[in-house]
Amino acid sequence: MTSQTAPGATLAVQGVQLRHSRDxxxxxxxxxxxxxxxxxxxxxxxxxxxxxxxxxxxxxxxQKGEVLYAGRAIGRMSEAERARFRRREVGYVFQDFHLMPGLTALENVELGLRVAGVGRARERARATLGRLDLADRCKHRPAQLSTGERQRVAVARAVAHRPGITPGRRAHSAPGPGARARDHGPPARRCGRAGRHPAGGDPRPPGGASAARPPGTLTDGSAVRLALWTALRGLRSRWVALLITVLAVALASATALVVPLVTRQVERGAQDAAQVFDLLVVAPGSATQALMSTLFYLDVPTGNLPHRVYQELRDAPGTRRAVPLALGDNYAGFPVVGTSRSFFDQRLKPSAPPYFRLAQGRLFAREHDAVIGARVAQASGLQLGNTFRGSHGLEERQGGEAESASPDHHGEPYRVTGILAPTGGPVDRAVLTPIETVWEVHGPASEAKREVTAVLYSAENLAGIYTVAQRINADKDAMAVFPGQVFAQARETLLQGQAAYAALSILVLGIAALTVWLSVYTSGLERMRTVSLLRALGAGRGTVFALVLLETLLTVSLGVGLGLGLALLVGSVGGGLLGARLGFTLAAPQLTWSLAARALALIPLGLLAALLPATLASRTSPLRHLNG
Structure with a gap:
């Protein structure tokens, strides 16, 4: 049935029927x-x-009939139009008030004004509460207010934006028979005298639906601000659930970020330690084992080279440097490395200063002189002029105390002549002595029998390096190793392990996403009354959808940010422990664009988890969780 309102009428009901139940x-x-x-x-x-x-x-x-307001049929409006109508023209006072428990009295009234798109919402909310004698209760939450005070806050929220229609039910505790549906008495009329519309009325001219309307309109920008404002206060009121979700996301994010971070640290540290020479010549065997034993002192050497191999490399045309190494002894667990003075002349590039420099003392000059690394000096307390004895083998057996007389110790002691400055590399935990000392302590031998463990080789140009490598690999007694190739192979092996770890990370991230979804869904169930209230006040579906997504975005962003910080902390602490085990210093992890991009890529996972709860919330009926 369609008809028009009577002249000058604001609201008209004509032939309205509504099915209440089947019968x-x-x-x-x-x-x-x-x-x-x-x-x-x-x-x-x-x-x-x-x-x-x-x-x-x-x-x-x-189902039948029409309700017309200012000549427009409310029932024929679209969902968005009816939301706009409620937002601009309706100030509903619910029977149970339906104040948001996590908001103060002032924020509850401000919420209604923000939904209506009214400017200076906080100022107007404070003024409205003041006219209802609630100026001193603005910062109190509903649980801290009496029933009468909560009623007045509900009235203030309903009339603060000056609606055209103010339907309302008497509160349960109000006196009087039945349940009269009308304005809430003097408080509402007091707002009317103060310049607001009287409850249930509209002071505007009958012919103009917007003639005296305040300019507030809920634009897209203000809708997002409303969603953000509500989301922040919703998270504040559910801080326990927020904390649990943030921690879950943080742990998952840290798990996904820390291994690539530490892996990169190890790769960088290992490459820095190996860049002072071009080629490693060792006895045939595993290239990785040879590199780990002669460069990082972390494994057993593949064997010894005949002395002639070292002599051929030293005397080969185009040789810049051939540094012999002889391993087999230790002091207090630190490897004793026999070498030549050319060891200390190694450089990152020909024009660069020597890579190793002395912090104290001088280089070794004769047998049983020793130059110790910075970590050896720090751990053992050895100083210039101190003496100590080494032990057979690559690991400590008897503790390696100075001047020990254990049968496993050599008879003639070493004397500290120099202490190296820290390099952050494996040499920091090495004891360097003339190679003749190592030959001598293992018994007299002819020149031909004086074997070496490895030779660090550098040539004048790249062609010379490959020429020497080909010649060495043709010798059955020796093997040439390019450190870069070994690192590349190790990286491939490491990447296989990382692939397995990536699968674990994906599983952890999936669990975290499920946690986010459960948290959002659970909080969504708790939020449904709030969502219904927002919809009843006139918030559109898009605003509610944005509210859930913004809450999730804030939660996941906090979790990812905390996880990134946790990954950097674990990388720093774990890198220090791992560096101590590997024998070289790992650079402190830094926040790079790559790491930040990897962390930011985790945020969409959380938003995906929130899509279903956000969709369900946006489709919630305004009356589904409101019962008055």
Missing amino acids: VTLTYPDFTLPAGAQLAITGPSGTGKTTLLHVLAGLLRP
């Missing part, structure tokens, strides 16, 4: 309510008074 259809009498008028609806419980209020407020559509 009951509610039929309402026709009436018109002029601007500024008030109407009391009385009757026994269960006769449809609240249902009629919902129809008048645009919360329900009638």
Whole structure:
């Protein structure tokens, strides 16, 4: 049925029917309510008074008939138009008030103004509460207010934006028979005298729906601000659930970030330690084992080279440097490395200064002189002029105390002549002595029998390096190793392990995403009354959808940020421990663009987990979780 309102009427009800149940259809009498008028609806419980209020407020559509406001049929409006109508023209006072428990009285009133798109919302909310004698209760939450005070806050929220229609139900605790649906008495009228519309009325001219309307409109920008404002306060009121979710996301993020971070540290540290020479010549065997034993002192050497191999490399045309190494002894667990003085002349490039420099003393000059690394000096307390004895083998057996007389120790002691400055490399934990000392302590031998463990070789040009490598690999007694190739192979092996770890990381991230989803879904169930309230106040579906996504975005961003910090902390602590084990210093992890991009890539996973709860929330009926 379609008709027009009577001249000058603001609200008209014509032939409205609504099915209440399978057997009951509610039929309402026709009436018109002029601007500024008030109407009391009385009757026994269960006769449809609240249902009629919902129809008048645009919360329900009638099956038959029309409700017209300013000449427009409310029931024929789209969902978005009815939300806009409630936002601009309706100020509903619910029977149970439905104040948000996590907001203060001031914020509850401010919420209604923000939904209505009214500017200076906080100032207007404070003024409205002041007119209702609640100026000193603005910072109190609903649980801290009496029933009468909560009622006045609900009235303030309903009338603060000056609506055209103010439907409302008497509170349960209000005196009087039945459940009269009308304005909430003096508080609402007090707001009317203060310049607000009287409850149930509209002081605007009958012919102009917007003639005296305040300019507030919920634009896309203000809708996002409303969602953000509500999300921040929602998270504040659910801080325990927020903390649990943030920690879960942080642990998952740290798990996904820390291994690539530490792996990169190890690669960089190992490459820095190996860049002072071009080629490693060792006895045939595993190239990785040879590199780990002669460069990092972490494994057993593949064997010894005949002395002639070292001599050939030393005397080969185009040789820049051939440094012999002889391993087999230790002091207090630190390897004793026999070498030549050319060891200390190694450089990152020909024009660079020597890579190794002395912090104290001088280089060795004769047998049993020793130059110790910075970590050896720090751990053992050895100083210039101190003496000590080494032990057979690559690991400590008897503790390696100075001047020990254990049968496993050599008879003639070493004397400290120099202490190297820290390099951050394996040499920091090495004891360097003339190679003749190592030959001598293992018994007299002819020149031909004086074997070496390895030779660090550098040539004048790249062609010379490959020429020497080909010649060495043709010798059955020796093998040439390019450190870069070994690192590349090790990286491939490491990447296989990382692939397995990546699968584990994906599983952990999946669990974290599930945690986020459960948290968002659970908080969504707790939030449904809030969502229904926002929808009843006039918030659109997009605003509610944005609210859930923004809450999730804030939660996941906090978790990922905390996880990134945790990964850097674990990388720093774990890198130090791992560096001590590997024998070289790992650079402190740094926040790089690559690491930040990897962390930011985790945030969309959390947003994906929130899509379903956000969609469900946006489709929530305004009345589904409101019962008054």
